Amino acid sequence: MSDNNSEHLHMNIPKYIGIFMILVVGTIATYFAATVDMDRFFPGANTLVALLIAFTKMTFVMLFFMHVYWSKRLIWLAAVGSFFWLAIMFAYTMQDYLTRGSGTFSG
Amino acid sequence: MSTHETSDKFVYHEPGLQHQFEDMGQQEESVSIGMWMFLVQEILFFGGLFTAYLVFRSKYPMAFAAGSNHLDAFWGGLNTLVLIVSSLTMALTVYYAQKSNRSMQVIMIVLTMFFGATFLGVKAIEYTDKYNHGLIPVAGLNKKIKDDKAAHETGHEKPCWEVDHNAPAVEHPNPRGDFQWTDCSLVKLAQDKNFLTESEKIGYFVKDENGGDRIDANKFRDKVRIFFFLYFVMTGLHALHMIVGLGLMLWLLWTAFRGHYTSEYYMPVEMSGLYWHFVDIVWIFLFPLLYLLGRHFLH
Amino acid sequence: MNAQTAITEGHADTPKGNYLTNGSTLASWLLTKDHKRIAIMYLISVSVFFMMGGLYAATIRLELLTPASDLVETATYNKVFTQHGILMIFFFLIPSIPAILGNFLLPLMIGAKDLALPRINLISLYIYWLGGGLTLFALMQGGVDTGWTFYTPYSTTFSNSFVMFVGLGIFINGFSSILTGLNFIVTIHTMRAPGMTWFRMPLFVWAHYATSLVMILGTPVVAITVLLLAIERATHVGIFDPSIGGDPILFQHMFWFYSHPAVYIMILPGMGVISELISNFSRKKVFGYEFIAFSSIAIAVFGFLVWGHHMFVSGQSIYAGMVFSFLTMVVAVPSAIKMFNWTATLYKGSISFDTPMLYALGFMGLFLIGGLTGLFLGAIGLTVHLTDTYFVVAHFHYVMVGGQVIAYLGGIHYWWPKMTGRMYSEFWGKISAMLVFVGFNLTFFPQFILGYQGMPRRYAAYPEELQVLNIFSTAGASVLGIGLIMPAIYLTHSLIFGKKAGDNPWMHPGLEWRTSSPPPTENFDVMPVVTWEAYEFGEESGLDLEGAKRRDAASIA
Ligand code: HEM
Numbered sequence: 001m002s003d004n005n006s007e008h009l010h011m012n013i014p015k016y017i018g019i020f021m022i023l024v025v026g027t028i029a030t031y032f033a034a035t036v037d038m039d040r041f042f043p044g045a046n047t048l049v050a051l052l053i054a055f056t057k058m059t060f061v062m063l064f065f066m067h068v069y070w071s072k073r074l075i076w077l078a079a080v081g082s083f084f085w086l087a088i089m090f091a092y093t094m095q096d097y098l099t100r101g102s103g104t105f106s107g
Numbered sequence: 108m109s110t111h112e113t114s115d116k117f118v119y120h121e122p123g124l125q126h127q128f129e130d131m132g133q134q135e136e137s138v139s140i141g142m143w144m145f146l147v148q149e150i151l152f153f154g155g156l157f158t159a160y161l162v163f164r165s166k167y168p169m170a171f172a173a174g175s176n177h178l179d180a181f182w183g184g185l186n187t188l189v190l191i192v193s194s195l196t197m198a199l200t201v202y203y204a205q206k207s208n209r210s211m212q213v214i215m216i217v218l219t220m221f222f223g224a225t226f227l228g229v230k231a232i233e234y235t236d237k238y239n240h241g242l243i244p245v246a247g248l249n250k251k252i253k254d255d256k257a258a259h260e261t262g263h264e265k266p267c268w269e270v271d272h273n274a275p276a277v278e279h280p281n282p283r284g285d286f287q288w289t290d291c292s293l294v295k296l297a298q299d300k301n302f303l304t305e306s307e308k309i310g311y312f313v314k315d316e317n318g319g320d321r322i323d324a325n326k327f328r329d330k331v332r333i334f335f336f337l338y339f340v341m342t343g344l345h346a347l348h349m350i351v352g353l354g355l356m357l358w359l360l361w362t363a364f365r366g367h368y369t370s371e372y373y374m375p376v377e378m379s380g381l382y383w384h385f386v387d388i389v390w391i392f393l394f395p396l397l398y399l400l401g402r403h404f405l406h
Numbered sequence: 407m408n409a410q411t412a413i414t415e416g417h418a419d420t421p422k423g424n425y426l427t428n429g430s431t432l433a434s435w436l437l438t439k440d441h442k443r444i445a446i447m448y449l450i451s452v453s454v455f456f457m458m459g460g461l462y463a464a465t466i467r468l469e470l471l472t473p474a475s476d477l478v479e480t481a482t483y484n485k486v487f488t489q490h491g492i493l494m495i496f497f498f499l500i501p502s503i504p505a506i507l508g509n510f511l512l513p514l515m516i517g518a519k520d521l522a523l524p525r526i527n528l529i530s531l532y533i534y535w536l537g538g539g540l541t542l543f544a545l546m547q548g549g550v551d552t553g554w555t556f557y558t559p560y561s562t563t564f565s566n567s568f569v570m571f572v573g574l575g576i577f578i579n580g581f582s583s584i585l586t587g588l589n590f591i592v593t594i595h596t597m598r599a600p601g602m603t604w605f606r607m608p609l610f611v612w613a614h615y616a617t618s619l620v621m622i623l624g625t626p627v628v629a630i631t632v633l634l635l636a637i638e639r640a641t642h643v644g645i646f647d648p649s650i651g652g653d654p655i656l657f658q659h660m661f662w663f664y665s666h667p668a669v670y671i672m673i674l675p676g677m678g679v680i681s682e683l684i685s686n687f688s689r690k691k692v693f694g695y696e697f698i699a700f701s702s703i704a705i706a707v708f709g710f711l712v713w714g715h716h717m718f719v720s721g722q723s724i725y726a727g728m729v730f731s732f733l734t735m736v737v738a739v740p741s742a743i744k745m746f747n748w749t750a751t752l753y754k755g756s757i758s759f760d761t762p763m764l765y766a767l768g769f770m771g772l773f774l775i776g777g778l779t780g781l782f783l784g785a786i787g788l789t790v791h792l793t794d795t796y797f798v799v800a801h802f803h804y805v806m807v808g809g810q811v812i813a814y815l816g817g818i819h820y821w822w823p824k825m826t827g828r829m830y831s832e833f834w835g836k837i838s839a840m841l842v843f844v845g846f847n848l849t850f851f852p853q854f855i856l857g858y859q860g861m862p863r864r865y866a867a868y869p870e871e872l873q874v875l876n877i878f879s880t881a882g883a884s885v886l887g888i889g890l891i892m893p894a895i896y897l898t899h900s901l902i903f904g905k906k907a908g909d910n911p912w913m914h915p916g917l918e919w920r921t922s923s924p925p926p927t928e929n930f931d932v933m934p935v936v937t938w939e940a941y942e943f944g945e946e947s948g949l950d951l952e953g954a955k956r957r958d959a960a961s962i963a
């Protein structure tokens with residue numbers, strides 16, 4: 001971090017605008033993807049696509065707008081780790097809901 | 108770090124250096140780690156809501172789809188774009204601070220605030236719309252509509268699964284301002300196509316006289332209400348974060364205007380930027396998860 | 407700020423003061439950014455909550471002296487145990503070691519002038535006061551009766567007590583804990599003195615790093631949970647109400663996602679203290695430093711994977727129960743590693759039985775029992791019999807009181823000379839340490855048996871045949887109470903009449919002992935440069951034992 005001053009070298013206005021355009025395209029894509037019935041391929045496909053786009057958008061915001069790309073390892077760890085923790089919360093909660101009263105242990 | 112001349116009597120302090128640090132590098136690192144830890148905390152804070160969302164959505168997907176179809180994807184999408192623009196201007200604020208360009212900093216902060224305020228304005232429009240249509244999940248907080256017969260004809264006699272959800276919204280009588288929901292066509296659809304979940308088979312139906320299952324409008328309404336509850340809590344907390352962000356921007360505007368930030372010292376700008384982008388990211392997820400569920404049923 | 411700048415700017419001619427004498431007005435305390443003063447204010451506030459919680463505990467034990475519910479009405483009894491739990495857990499145990507000892511010692515131990523974010527530190531104290539104040543206000547209005555776990559739908563729909571206010575108090579208080587954790591993490595990353603590498607840090611610091619992780623990753627979730635609870639209670643939308651499609655078990659998931667890790671907030675700092683005490687009073691380098699350090703981190707991480715062991719009988723799926731049961735067994739491993747290493751540290755050490763060491767040894771025995779009974783409860787078959795009985799009550803008191811509170815007392819005694827510059831009476835110290843140990847066991851050991859015999863928790867009355875053990879328990883509580891009141895007296899007494907402690911009364915090598923007692927506001931006169939490993943008792947640590955003894959003798963004389 002002490003060589004913070006070199007940070008402006010990494011991004012310039014065209015690059016910022018480029019990232020911005022990606023985000024706009026992502027938003028529009030999200031909308032149109034939702035109007036197509038992809039759930040007929042497998043349940044949840046629509047949501048999956050929506051989330052994939054959202055994650056991509058988030059990655060761009062984090063890496064370039066929030067400068068994570070040029071940050072220390074600890075910052076990377078914080079960014080990735082917090083989502084890992086969310087994943088823990090989701091996964092371990094759902095492993096309960098998805099196995100209620102089913103399989104070998106039912107009844 | 109750049110060194111400064113030191114007099115023999117005093118250790119020279121760089122502008123903004125706090126006493127507990129040895130130099131600016133240490134301070135900047137501390138502040139940035141601190142801000143990131145704060146964001147981690149924020150992510151888990153919203154994460155609790157997303158867990159609740161996940162659980163209820165997986166239990167009652169049709170209720171969520173139905174509720175979501177009554178959110179206005181146009182306003183939601185517009186707001187997404189508005190926030191993205193504000194994120195761009197925020198990023199540029201940092202950029203101009205790094206360039207020591209005071210006037211552009213100020214312009215960019217003003218733009219950021221403008222778009223932030225626009226976002227909140229749009230939210231206000233949406234909330235008002237929900238208020239008018241009896242979609243606020245709390246009894247008594249919706250617009251109270253007298254029980255005149257004109258509205259009576261339109262949909263009430265039909266069973267709830269035959270309501271045409273593409274029809275223009277009608278104002279149902281709502282004398283006590285309750286949460287109102289009359290449309291369970293999606294349940295019918297899912298029942299016909301046989302993709303109701305186990306909890307939905309229990310959650311939306313009652314036994315009729317012949318021992319068969321009949322869709323129950325009230326039970327379905329309760330599940331849709333949960334969707335709207337989550338919608339309001341999630342977007343409400345998000346809006347609260349926006350308001351805090353605007354306060355932050357106001358302070359930033361003042362200090363930037365006074366010329367506090369240069370390529371030497373722009374930590375506050377960068378940190379406020381992190382916060383602003385974080386709030387943007389939350390919305391990036393809220394938009395598809397709240398506004399776009401079951402869109403394809405509308406077409 | 408001005409006074410502080412003057413000090414940073416290093417006027418050699420400023421008279422040598424310490425943090426206690428640097429300003430005596432109320433404002434100099436309330437507006438201070440000095441981590442040591444904030445720690446002292448925490449000490450006082452936390453003690454107030456401890457005392458109030460203790461009064462509730464006394465009421466519980468008195469009520470349970472007889473089988474009938476005669477001292478208080480059953481409805482009142484519900485409030486009494488709820489408020490006991492809430493005050494003790496959220497307002498005493500969670501801030502106890504981190505906010506007092508951690509706050510005071512972390513910068514000293516790593517050679518920093520202060521925590522990295524002193525203003526945030528002060529804000530966290532104010533938030534604590536705000537949350538605590540709100541909770542006390544609610545208690546005076548009539549209190550809550552939901553149990554400290556706030557299970558829905560009782561808390562949202564049926565209870566007519568002040569759930570909202572208390573929930574809000576806990577919500578607010580949570581941010582105090584988050585900010586403390588945040589501050590510690592930043593401080594440990596950026597404020598270490600030259601030469602203070604990660605593996606030279608005292609284990610106390612490692613433990614606080616792990617604790618802070620839990621605080622940051624867990625506390626926001628409970629904050630949002632009680633917020634949802636409060637909204638649900640206010641609006642009755644029904645997300646937690648099963649009769650209209652809500653899901654009470656979701657509440658339990660979200661609550662325990664924090665509250666199981668929170669039990670590690672309540673034990674990790676204690677383990678940190680014990681690592682210091684065991685090593686220092688054996689005058690021996692701690693055995694397996696890296697193992698103890700990493701086991702703290704492992705506890706913090708794996709602690710997030712086991713919350714479902716509180717929900718075995720709540721309607722969670724059996725499959726999930728088995729997974730959580732298995733992981734519960736796994737998470738006991740890092741705790742066991744610590745126990746083994748401490749024991750190995752004692753082996754062939756030159757042990758001295760000063761008061762803090764008595765507490766440390768007490769901790770080892772009690773935490774052992776507490777942890778092992780945790781395994782009983784984590785075994786999915788056994789717990790069906792034991793859950794919601796006094797066995798659980800005994801288990802968590804063995805870890806929370808036998809563990810954390812005893813470690814806290816040990817730590818307070820150990821660092822008291824550093825914090826105040828005075829030595830307490832060793833005689834009374836030892837007496838009270840032994841009273842606490844005996845009283846504690848007498849109080850809680852019978853509860854294991856009671857629970858095993860089927861006495862349920864949270865009832866004001868119980869069958870006649872269980873009375874004998876309950877009398878033991880109440881008698882023990884009286885002894886414990888006396889043991890806990892005594893330190894309050896002789897420690898306060900020592901503030902004025904205690905003999906001067908000297909800079910390093912224990913002759914220990916840690917950085918905190920290499921500055922004056924009490925330390926100056928900036929902690930060290932010159933920035934220390936660390937050239938020795940942690941717990942290095944020999945000459946190589948640069949610790950001039952002979953010189954220190956001479957100096958101390960002179961300063962005391
Ligand atoms: C060695 C590791 C530990 C294991 C395996 C363990 C296991 C368990 C289990 C399975 C329960 C649930 C009992 C039931 O309700 O049936 C429980 C309850 C509890 N434990 Fe532990 N525990 C451990 C350590 C701790 C520690 C270190 C603390 C606190 C410092 C703690 C505090 C509690 C509390 C407060 C409860 C009761 C919660 C309630 O009110 O229902 N435990 N423990």
Ligand SMILES: [Cu+2]
Pocket residue numbers: 665666669712713715716
């Ligand atoms: Cu647990």
